[in-house]
Amino acid sequence: MKLLFLDCDSTLSAIEGIDELAALRGPEVEAEVVALTNAAMNGEVPIDEIFSRRLDLIKPTRHHCAKVGELYIQHIAPGTQGALAAARNAGWTPIIISGGFTSPIEPFAKFLGIEEIHAVPLHFTEDGNYAGFDLNAPTARNGGKPDIIQNIKAERNPASTAMVGDGVSDLETQPIVDIFVGFGGFTPRPAVKEKASAFITNFGQLAELLDTVA
Numbered sequence: 001m002k003l004l005f006l007d008c009d010s011t012l013s014a015i016e017g018i019d020e021l022a023a024l025r026g027p028e029v030e031a032e033v034v035a036l037t038n039a040a041m042n043g044e045v046p047i048d049e050i051f052s053r054r055l056d057l058i059k060p061t062r063h064h065c066a067k068v069g070e071l072y073i074q075h076i077a078p079g080t081q082g083a084l085a086a087a088r089n090a091g092w093t094p095i096i097i098s099g100g101f102t103s104p105i106e107p108f109a110k111f112l113g114i115e116e117i118h119a120v121p122l123h124f125t126e127d128g129n130y131a132g133f134d135l136n137a138p139t140a141r142n143g144g145k146p147d148i149i150q151n152i153k154a155e156r157n158p159a160s161t162a163m164v165g166d167g168v169s170d171l172e173t174q175p176i177v178d179i180f181v182g183f184g185g186f187t188p189r190p191a192v193k194e195k196a197s198a199f200i201t202n203f204g205q206l207a208e209l210l211d212t213v214a
């Protein structure tokens with residue numbers, strides 16, 4: 001078993017789901033949330049510090065999540081489906097690991113044929129209004145992605161692991177995967193590019209890198 005962990009926002013898709021959810025609440029909420037997201041992705045503030053602050057501003061509804069699910073699909077990274085097909089042919093199973101929200105990512109994962117998502121579950125009231133998020137979700141804090149990968153490795157003992165992502169929270173997995181691939185197709189982040197052992201700007205470049213892993 002070879003496991004290919006993939007970040008979602010600004011990696012598999014050009015958008016940041018939370019920014020799009022914010023935009024659905026108007027330009028003021030959007031500007032505030034985008035600033036918080038960028039600060040976290042650049043490693044300037046801890047993720048857990050901004051997590052509930054952003055959600056309290058946005059209060060995403062189930063309906064808004066479905067809309068953002070469509071946006072993920074519309075803004076899919078060029079070459080993603082070909083890269084996934086090549087990876088599957090080479091024996092890799094893709095898994096999404098995201099600090100975004102499970103509800104909007106689900107339709108996108110389904111579109112990609114990816115069955116496993118580790119993201120942050122949102123809670124809704126019966127009529128679909130925001131009712132909080134899963135405080136225990138590992139990716140709602142720094143160190144969440146390596147924790148998830150460590151647990152999966154302990155449970156399933158994969159022969160190889162790879163991680164692809166654009167953010168500092170993705171880079172945190174580098175010490176525990178066989179290959180970490182920084183992704184700069186949408187939002188190249190200097191902090192990631194400098195330290196990543198491999199860096200791509202297009203999914204067409206992924207297969208060759210995966211082939212270097214035993």
Ligand SMILES: [Mg+2]
Pocket residue numbers: 007008009010011165166167
């Ligand atoms: Mg990302």
